[in-house]
Amino acid sequence: MLELLIAPFTIDFMQQAMLTAVLLSVASAVLSCFLVLRGWALMGDAISHAVLPGIVLAYASGIPVVIGAFVAGMICTLATGYLSENSRLKEDTVMGVVFSGMFGLGVVLFSVMRIDVHLDEILFGDILGLTWADVLQTGLVALAASVIIWFQRKDLLVQCFDPQHARVIGLPVKALHYGLLVLLSIVIVTALKVVGIILIIALLIAPGAIGYLMTDRFDAMLFYAVAAATISSVLGIVISFVLDSAPAPTIVLVLMFIFVLVFLFAPVHGLIGGRRARRTAVEPQFH
Amino acid sequence: MNSDVSNVTEAAGQSQRLSGVDSGVVKVSSAANESGRATRRKSGNEPGNEPGNEPGIAAKNITVTYNNGHTALRDASFSIPNATICALVGVNGSGKSTLFKALMGFVPLASGSVEILGKSAGRALKRNTVAYVPQNEDVDWDFPVLVEDVVMMGRYGHMNFLRRPSAKDRSQVESALQRVNMWEYRHRQIGQLSGGQKKRVFLARALAQESRVILLDEPFTGVDVKTEESIIALMRSMRDEGRVMLVSTHNLGSVPQFCDHVVLINRTVLADGPADVVFTRKNLEHAFGGVLRFHVLGGHELHDDDDAREVTVITDDERPFVLYGENDDAPEHQSFDKD
Numbered sequence: 001m002l003e004l005l006i007a008p009f010t011i012d013f014m015q016q017a018m019l020t021a022v023l024l025s026v027a028s029a030v031l032s033c034f035l036v037l038r039g040w041a042l043m044g045d046a047i048s049h050a051v052l053p054g055i056v057l058a059y060a061s062g063i064p065v066v067i068g069a070f071v072a073g074m075i076c077t078l079a080t081g082y083l084s085e086n087s088r089l090k091e092d093t094v095m096g097v098v099f100s101g102m103f104g105l106g107v108v109l110f111s112v113m114r115i116d117v118h119l120d121e122i123l124f125g126d127i128l129g130l131t132w133a134d135v136l137q138t139g140l141v142a143l144a145a146s147v148i149i150w151f152q153r154k155d156l157l158v159q160c161f162d163p164q165h166a167r168v169i170g171l172p173v174k175a176l177h178y179g180l181l182v183l184l185s186i187v188i189v190t191a192l193k194v195v196g197i198i199l200i201i202a203l204l205i206a207p208g209a210i211g212y213l214m215t216d217r218f219d220a221m222l223f224y225a226v227a228a229a230t231i232s233s234v235l236g237i238v239i240s241f242v243l244d245s246a247p248a249p250t251i252v253l254v255l256m257f258i259f260v261l262v263f264l265f266a267p268v269h270g271l272i273g274g275r276r277a278r279r280t281a282v283e284p285q286f287h
Numbered sequence: 288m289n290s291d292v293s294n295v296t297e298a299a300g301q302s303q304r305l306s307g308v309d310s311g312v313v314k315v316s317s318a319a320n321e322s323g324r325a326t327r328r329k330s331g332n333e334p335g336n337e338p339g340n341e342p343g344i345a346a347k348n349i350t351v352t353y354n355n356g357h358t359a360l361r362d363a364s365f366s367i368p369n370a371t372i373c374a375l376v377g378v379n380g381s382g383k384s385t386l387f388k389a390l391m392g393f394v395p396l397a398s399g400s401v402e403i404l405g406k407s408a409g410r411a412l413k414r415n416t417v418a419y420v421p422q423n424e425d426v427d428w429d430f431p432v433l434v435e436d437v438v439m440m441g442r443y444g445h446m447n448f449l450r451r452p453s454a455k456d457r458s459q460v461e462s463a464l465q466r467v468n469m470w471e472y473r474h475r476q477i478g479q480l481s482g483g484q485k486k487r488v489f490l491a492r493a494l495a496q497e498s499r500v501i502l503l504d505e506p507f508t509g510v511d512v513k514t515e516e517s518i519i520a521l522m523r524s525m526r527d528e529g530r531v532m533l534v535s536t537h538n539l540g541s542v543p544q545f546c547d548h549v550v551l552i553n554r555t556v557l558a559d560g561p562a563d564v565v566f567t568r569k570n571l572e573h574a575f576g577g578v579l580r581f582h583v584l585g586g587h588e589l590h591d592d593d594d595a596r597e598v599t600v601i602t603d604d605e606r607p608f609v610l611y612g613e614n615d616d617a618p619e620h621q622s623f624d625k626d
């Protein structure tokens with residue numbers, strides 16, 4: 001049994017998978033905190049679907065796929081921003097319209113152009129079939145994104161919490177806004193081809209949600225988000241090895257399990273944990 | 288502030304006691320009172336008279352038209368010298384909040400220009416010159432930030448790009464929170480406060496910002512009297528440090544107490560200038576039209592002798608509560624409701 005648990009850490013392709021998953025987890029966990037707070041939880045979903053037409057067109061015209069995907073992702077976010085600013089619709093409504101439209105376009109283009117790759121190769125990635133070059137590339141992108149966001153987190157937080165105050169104190173609000181979106185798109189595009197759409201969508205929502213339930217301080221929220229994402233990546237890959245299941249969905253399942261635990265038992269905001277906190281807080285008054 | 292009112296009364300050489308007049312102007316019409324007011328005003332420095340000193344805030348012919356076609360401000364001009372507390376007074380919908388937004392460039396100007404310490408609004412904001420307390424905070428109250436975090440956000444303009452607070456930043460946050468009596472609440476999540484407490488936290492953030500120009504849109508609405516007094520005291524000391532403050536308020540009663548300058552607006556600037564010139568019965572009637580509640584107690588209602596002095600009570604929103612009598616135990620209540 002022990003050997004079975006240790007094996008994934010010794011086999012080459014398992015090491016690669018684990019390292020990549022962990023690095024991407026950190027970057028997307030940090031991003032997810034901002035997405036959850038900004039009410040952009042669907043943004044990850046939206047961008048990762050909206051990149052499809054870009055990928056197809058890039059394939060067809062011989063441009064690197066990553067670039068096509070990135071451009072399509074940015075078009076999705078910019079169109080969403082423009083439409084919600086210039087209409088009375090809420091951002092998530094517009095986002096839903098834009099990304100389903102772009103995904104539809106991608107699928108139509110894909111079938112019309114008869115490209116000789118499989119759609120699931122594009123969208124589901126293959127975390128067990130990575131090369132060290134893939135690991136390096138993904139790792140560098142993930143690391144850069146994490147570091148940039150870590151150093152900008154306070155400004156991003158003000159911008160998120162009170163955009164008006166951010167403007168008053170002279171923060172570069174436009175740059176912060178679009179910078180976050182660009183980083184998000186880059187991380188998604190990089191992640192898509194290695195870990196697949198399901199994992200990246202989950203990693204861009206659940207860790208932030210977990211952190212948000214755990215605490216009332218932002219830095220602590222970041223910590224819990226990163227911890228949850230990292231733990232589920234490692235555990236998920238080990239479990240997938242033992243069960244011989246697909247790694248990405250297994251990671252998602254572990255993440256969801258942690259989410260449920262936190263939802264129930266988080267100290268103050270959890271369903272049961274909160275009740276206990278309230279009980280102990282009230283008691284002293286009766287003595 | 289009650290003590291201020293009694294100063295006036297003493298200066299007027301009277302034994303009567305007036306209190307509870309937060310929401311009205313109590314003006315004892317006598318020359319003695321005018322001099323009392325003048326001496327009180329002298330304690331603040333006479334602002335902006337030094338030659339070559341650019342005005343703190345200046346607006347030239349600004350017009351603001353909202354997307355729906357409504358022109359909220361037309362051709363409004365005024366100028367406020369440095370080291371001044373200026374009241375912005377007008378009825379609901381007269382364009383006070385619009386004027387604040389226009390000063391900071393939050394709404395586009397259809398025409399006209401704004402200068403803050405001689406610079407354009409955009410450049411002034413970039414230099415952390417302006418602090419702003421909006422009328423309503425439009426934030427997510429469930430956000431994972433504590434009271435002290437919110438006030439610390441006021442300090443960001445003073446920090447390097449990593450935003451790591453120094454000892455000075457921390458002490459500024461502490462003293463700002465002490466000023467608004469919210470220091471004990473510093474570890475509360477921001478949503479877990481009452482409406483007035485939230486307001487006080489955002490006031491503290493503006494105080495901690497230590498900007499040279501401070502814009503406060505109805506800062507005292509929903510704030511208790513004790514906090515209001517301590518904020519007014521702080522504003523006075525900030526004025527003495529040379530800062531300029533623009534404060535919109537419906538509390539006409541407190542305007543002459545702490546403002547040196549007044550801008551009266553109703554979709555344009557009706558009058559602006561030093562408080563004792565502009566803040567007059569005639570101008571107020573003009574600015575408020577029929578909305579103003581106005582009460583005059585003639586000498587014969589006040590005195591048995593033939594003292595001709597009279598009490599004028601003006602208020603725009605709340606009913607003033609005026610006490611007038613011999614002693615504290617058995618005051619004759621005079622509560623006016625004559626519209």
Ligand SMILES: Nc1ncnc2c1ncn2[C@@H]1O[C@H](COP(=O)(O)OP(=O)(O)OP(=O)(O)O)[C@@H](O)[C@H]1O
Nearest residue numbers: 353354355357359378379380381382383384385386
């Ligand atoms: N976003 C907006 N779009 C269209 N019209 C607006 C908008 N905001 C304000 N107005 C209109 O502009 C006018 C001035 O509004 P403003 O909020 O500046 O008034 P105010 O003097 O601050 O009033 P109050 O004393 O109630 O705070 C009002 O007639 C209002 O209806």
Ligand SMILES: [Mg+2]
Nearest residue numbers: 383384385422
């Ligand atoms: Mg207003």
